Amino acid sequence: MHAPAHFLFRTPSIRLVEREALASLPAHTLMRRAAWAAADLVAQRWPEGAIVILCGPGNNGGDGAMLAALLHQAGRCVRVWALPHAAPPPDAAQAWRELPEGLLQPGDPSQLHPEGKPPALIVDALFGIGLSRPLPDQAARWAGWARLTQAPVLALDVPSGLDADTGVAQAASIVATHTLTYIGDKPGLHTRGGGDHAGTVGVADLGLSERLAHHAHGAGRLIQASDCPALFTPRGNDTHKGSYGTLGLIAGAPGMAGAALLAARAALYAGAGKILVGLAEPDSCSLACDPLHPELMLRPAGDLLAQAGSLGVTCWVAGCGMGTGTASHTWLAQLLTRLPGEQPLVLDADALTLLAGDPALATMLVSRHTPAILTPHPREAARLLGTGTDAIQADRIAAAQALAARYRAWVILKGAGTVVSSPTGQWSINGSGNAGLATAGTGDVLAGMLGALLAQGLAVDDAARAGVWLHGAAADELVAQGTGPIGLTAGEIAPAARLLRNRGQSDARRGPGASA
Numbered sequence: 001m002h003a004p005a006h007f008l009f010r011t012p013s014i015r016l017v018e019r020e021a022l023a024s025l026p027a028h029t030l031m032r033r034a035a036w037a038a039a040d041l042v043a044q045r046w047p048e049g050a051i052v053i054l055c056g057p058g059n060n061g062g063d064g065a066m067l068a069a070l071l072h073q074a075g076r077c078v079r080v081w082a083l084p085h086a087a088p089p090p091d092a093a094q095a096w097r098e099l100p101e102g103l104l105q106p107g108d109p110s111q112l113h114p115e116g117k118p119p120a121l122i123v124d125a126l127f128g129i130g131l132s133r134p135l136p137d138q139a140a141r142w143a144g145w146a147r148l149t150q151a152p153v154l155a156l157d158v159p160s161g162l163d164a165d166t167g168v169a170q171a172a173s174i175v176a177t178h179t180l181t182y183i184g185d186k187p188g189l190h191t192r193g194g195g196d197h198a199g200t201v202g203v204a205d206l207g208l209s210e211r212l213a214h215h216a217h218g219a220g221r222l223i224q225a226s227d228c229p230a231l232f233t234p235r236g237n238d239t240h241k242g243s244y245g246t247l248g249l250i251a252g253a254p255g256m257a258g259a260a261l262l263a264a265r266a267a268l269y270a271g272a273g274k275i276l277v278g279l280a281e282p283d284s285c286s287l288a289c290d291p292l293h294p295e296l297m298l299r300p301a302g303d304l305l306a307q308a309g310s311l312g313v314t315c316w317v318a319g320c321g322m323g324t325g326t327a328s329h330t331w332l333a334q335l336l337t338r339l340p341g342e343q344p345l346v347l348d349a350d351a352l353t354l355l356a357g358d359p360a361l362a363t364m365l366v367s368r369h370t371p372a373i374l375t376p377h378p379r380e381a382a383r384l385l386g387t388g389t390d391a392i393q394a395d396r397i398a399a400a401q402a403l404a405a406r407y408r409a410w411v412i413l414k415g416a417g418t419v420v421s422s423p424t425g426q427w428s429i430n431g432s433g434n435a436g437l438a439t440a441g442t443g444d445v446l447a448g449m450l451g452a453l454l455a456q457g458l459a460v461d462d463a464a465r466a467g468v469w470l471h472g473a474a475a476d477e478l479v480a481q482g483t484g485p486i487g488l489t490a491g492e493i494a495p496a497a498r499l500l501r502n503r504g505q506s507d508a509r510r511g512p513g514a515s516a
């Protein structure tokens with residue numbers, strides 16, 4: 001369970017370490033190590049068949065040329081196509097000098113197998129972290145050809161056309177099945193288009209992990225099961241419902257009761273002791289109880305807020321289908337100001353829209369001593385920052401950090417590769433989840449799960465990371481069972497999450513060696 005943290009480094013840190021190493025190691029050492037690491041992977045994973053290597057004009061192309069020489073020496077059938085590289089940088093120039101005669105091919109790789117067998121492997125060494133402009137047409141054509149062959153594609157360092165920092169992919173980017181990334185893992189391989197373009201990611205540290213560790217302070221982390229031990233702590237027998245908290249939920253305006261039920265049921269399955277649902281309806285509840293889960297206690301939001309002290313509510317979630325009218329505004333203001341003891345608070349959906357529309361609410365939030373958790377999707381994030389969705393998606397890490405700073409809160413910026421930022425800008429990217437989650441109601445489920453984890457006493461940072469991981473891992477479990485990604489429903493996530501927690505908990509009881 002206690003695997004070391006998996007760090008993610010942005011390009012300036014990688015470049016810094018690369019420069020330090022280039023200055024202290026003999027010439028060409030790093031590129032040789034990069035090529036050897038790739039050659040080892042190819043030998044293990046694709047031990048037979050012809051290999052096509054596509055090379056670019058810089059050092060990424062140099063990695064490809066050096067790999068070609070190594071594979072040729074090992075007796076493999078290798079063909080290399082290269083973009084024009086008039087004046088390659090010194091390492092790459094050396095690699096091209098060492099390329100055995102006859103490997104470099106003229107023309108386009110598409111001429112090689114017009115209707116024949118595709119190669120056993122295509123290696124993408126076109127561009128790495130140095131790509132600074134749109135892909136040249138020739139590279140775009142080769143990337144298109146690689147997709148059509150349906151052969152496995154191994155990207156060296158980064159799939160060409162994918163931004164290593166942001167995960168923004170150019171339309172013509174290489175779609176890799178595997179990426180061997182150098183020196184350290186990179187955020188762009190795990191958020192936005194990263195998942196679709198990088199495939200399975202492996203890291204070759206090129207012997208620089210100690211140097212890189214000096215730069216870990218600004219790095220992010222990939223959230224994995226091992227980062228969430230609190231999810232799997234075995235429950236003591238001598239406990240009762242009061243040991244696991246009382247969650248108050250303000251949600252579900254008329255026509256949106258489903259959002260409240262999804263969040264509340266998710267909180268139930270995620271282990272909260274008691275759950276009180278304040279339906280965002282004026283005087284009386286249209287729904288007396290949840291027939292599927294009569295464990296949930298339903299009442300009008302105003303009543304729940306008025307009775308919160310006597311009911312013993314210990315933490316709150318607000319916003320799921322809550323509406324944005326005057327009454328909802330009043331309830332949110334009450335939550336932010338009038339409740340004693342600054343209980344843990346998750347704000348989702350309509351609560352975020354209200355927050356974006358009223359600086360007074362924002363001031364109340366910022367005045368809290370205990371940071372809340374905000375769970376915007378990109379459009380909500382755009383409203384909160386007063387910008388457009390494209391600007392958010394252009395750099396999700398920066399957007400999450402900016403939101404966290406502005407609202408002095410933990411921010412969970414949702415979407416493929418959810419980004420979590422602490423109020424001070426420490427960031428992580430969730431390593432679990434899939435496109436099965438792209439369906440209505442899954443955000444309500446996440447909010448309910450987060451509330452349940454807070455109710456069970458997890459610290460806000462643990463709850464934020466563990467909540468997003470559990471939510472995504474439950475969707476991964478469902479896909480593994482064949483329930484998704486197509487047609488996965490939001491209501492199925494919480495039972496799968498319950499299974500994962502209980503499985504992990506019994507593994508934790510059995511001790512080291514058991515799998516979570």
Ligand SMILES: NC(=O)C1=CN([C@@H]2O[C@H](COP(=O)(O)OP(=O)(O)OC[C@H]3O[C@@H](n4cnc5c(N)ncnc54)[C@H](O)[C@@H]3O)[C@@H](O)[C@H]2O)[C@@H](O)CC1
Nearest residue numbers: 030031034058059060127128129130131132133134135157
């Ligand atoms: N310097 C070193 O010793 C090492 C570098 N490594 C490799 O080097 C890569 C970085 O190398 P570079 O900085 O040379 O960058 P790249 O090889 O990623 O590409 C940059 C080169 O392409 C040009 N370029 C950028 N965008 C272009 C575009 N759209 N159209 C045409 N040309 C474009 C640049 O002017 C530059 O010549 C890493 O990703 C990694 O693969 C590894 O071998 C590790 C060691």
Ligand SMILES: Nc1ncnc2c1ncn2[C@@H]1O[C@H](COP(=O)(O)OP(=O)(O)O)[C@@H](O)[C@H]1O
Nearest residue numbers: 414415416433434435437438440441442443444
């Ligand atoms: N393609 C995807 N890959 C991974 N996670 C996704 C994807 N699409 C959506 N999600 C996740 O699903 C949830 C959707 O939340 P949200 O947009 O608020 O939905 P809703 O408002 O319908 O409940 C978030 O946790 C988000 O991160």
Ligand SMILES: [K+]
Nearest residue numbers: 124127158160
């Ligand atoms: K590449």
